[in-house]
Amino acid sequence: MAKTKNSPCTIRKRLEQQVAILRRELASARVDQNDISRKYAARVRQQAGSGSFSDESLKLKKRIKILERENHEQNQYISYLEEQIKLMPAQYESRMVDLKKSAKLAERELNKVYHGMRSIKEQIKQVDKLKDSVAILKARLERRDFIIAHYEAQNSKKTVIVEDLQGHQKSESRHKKCHTTTPTPKPTSEPTDVTAESETEPQGSLLVEKYKKLDNIRAPLKHKLKSVDFCSLAAALRMKGKQSGSI
Structure with missing residues (x-):
């Protein structure tokens, strides 16, 4: 690992270099001091005999x-520098302890x-799963409601058609009772059975088949009723009765 400028090793080396420089300067200063002291001592000895000291001394x-x-x-x-160098390892160690703490x-x-953060991520995943499940349930509910509404609309239409057919059959039966003079077959037993069947059987998928049966029954019934003219038949019978009476 590269040493930084403020690492303890570099600081210690710098201080040691500075101490070495100061020691060299101190040694040279002591040499100068010794030279000056010798010169001063020689000057003092020379001037001791005269009893006066010059300005140079x-x-x-x-x-x-x-x-x-x-x-x-x-x-x-x-x-002071040497003391700092000695104290530096202890200071560095205490500083490292503080840094470790x-x-x-x-x-x-x-x-x-x-x-x-992990708990938040897990909660977010759970929320996303709940949202997906809620969306799926909503889609299923909408589909169910749509299917129910569709079948209810179909059932309401079919019940209206069945009621109209029953009313038409009842009106036709009343009309026959009022105008019958000759015995004619009554083709109303089969539709009544069908209506009884439609009343007893459950609604649902079988209602379509019932409606088809009712249509199949209604078509030949109309054809039979249209082929017989009750008014002309009654008039012909009256004319026949008059002719037989005149004879």
Whole structure:
């Protein structure tokens, strides 16, 4: 794995390099300080016999004090850096422990989120299944209602036709009773049986066959009724009776 700029290894190396540079600078400063101290000591010995100190010796003395202060500050800074280098592994370890704790907490939260997402997906699938089943049930109900309405309409039409046929047969039977003078066959027994059958049998798919039977019965009945003219028959019988009376 590539090392980043802020990794502890790079920071430690950078600090160690900085300490090495400071140590070199401190060593050179000490060399300068020693040279100045020797010059100052030689100057002091030369001027000791005369009993007076020149300006150059005073300047050397000030320079020595400045170098001593700078060297002391550099020594303190170097000791601080060395202490930081020593403390860095412990600080890094504590920081890594904190990071691991926060990473574990984040992982737990992510697991909770993933679990919630999975449960939501399952609920969505269940809702979709329920929607599909509801749509199928609605389609079946609509089809059932359509079929029921269709059969009800057919049954209502067939019942109206049957009622009309029964009324027509009753009116024809009354008309025959009023105008019959000669015995004529009554072809009303078969339709009455059919009507009784239609009243007793259940409605449904058999109603179509009943309607066909009623149509088959009604057609020859009309043909028979049209072939016999009751009025002309009655007039002919009256004329025949008059002729026989006159004879």
